[in-house]
Amino acid sequence: GAVVSQHPSRVICKSGTSVKIECRSLDFQATTMFWYRQFPKKSLMLMATSNEGSKATYEQGVEKDKFLINHASLTLSTLTVTSAHPEDSSFYICSAGGIDTQYFGPGTRLTVL
Amino acid sequence: QKEVEQDPGPLSVPEGAIVSLNCTYSNSAFQYFMWYRQYSRKGPELLMYTYSSGNKEDGRFTAQVDKSSKYISLFIRDSQPSDSATYLCATRLSGGSNYKLTFGKGTLLTVNP
Numbered sequence: 001g002a003v004v005s006q007h008p009s010r011v012i013c014k015s016g017t018s019v020k021i022e023c024r025s026l027d028f029q030a031t032t033m034f035w036y037r038q039f040p041k042k043s044l045m046l047m048a049t050s051n052e053g054s055k056a057t058y059e060q061g062v063e064k065d066k067f068l069i070n071h072a073s074l075t076l077s078t079l080t081v082t083s084a085h086p087e088d089s090s091f092y093i094c095s096a097g098g099i100d101t102q103y104f105g106p107g108t109r110l111t112v113l
Numbered sequence: 114q115k116e117v118e119q120d121p122g123p124l125s126v127p128e129g130a131i132v133s134l135n136c137t138y139s140n141s142a143f144q145y146f147m148w149y150r151q152y153s154r155k156g157p158e159l160l161m162y163t164y165s166s167g168n169k170e171d172g173r174f175t176a177q178v179d180k181s182s183k184y185i186s187l188f189i190r191d192s193q194p195s196d197s198a199t200y201l202c203a204t205r206l207s208g209g210s211n212y213k214l215t216f217g218k219g220t221l222l223t224v225n226p
Contacts, residue, residue, distance in 0.1 A: 034213065042199045043217065043219050044157070044201070091154070095156075095157075099146055100145075101162050107155060107156045109154070
């Protein structure tokens with residue numbers, strides 16, 4: 001139980017394009033999902049908290065117009081990186097709030113050329 | 114002072130050794146404590162979840178929480194090469210899993226065959 005999936009697992013795009021990453025809770029409903037970014041050999045950096053049916057709450061320093069988050073259902077949240085640039089290249093991980101704690105997806109590696 | 118302090122290591126042990134991983138935290142309001150294991154290029158996997166002080170055992174893993182000293186530990190018995198990963202401690206306030214986690218930086222563990 002408590003499985004979270006992400007799609008795609010890896011994406012390479014050209015600078016200036018937008019990329020959408022999906023996060024799904026497969027066997028439970030999550031009113032809250034979280035989006036993290038992780039740089040090599042660094043810990044997780046929380047970007048935003050996504051609540052089903054309402055606007056996401058962004059952490060300080062995260063551009064909400066650049067990282068669009070939609071949590072349309074209790075099992076799906078999406079992160080769209082708009083007008084991606086090479087500095088947006090990173091490992092993006094989502095998590096979903098289960099009964100007791102957060103369960104993480106496998107991550108999406110984004111490379112912007 | 115960071116809210117959660119964790120020695121990043123790296124820590125290298127021979128197969129079969131007992132591994133001790135530790136974190137300290139500063140906010141006495143933290144009530145829930147977790148250990149996640151993260152393999153390279155993967156999302157974190159929940160290992161142990163404890164509430165308040167005490168011990169919890171699951172197979173070769175034992176988690177300890179000492180709220181009086183704000184100290185949390187993870188012990189791995191009979192360590193295996195497959196245990197080689199980064200271990201992240203995390204805490205959160207009381208309430209539901211909708212609350213964000215505060216992570217340590219992670220400890221990189223290598224178990225040598």
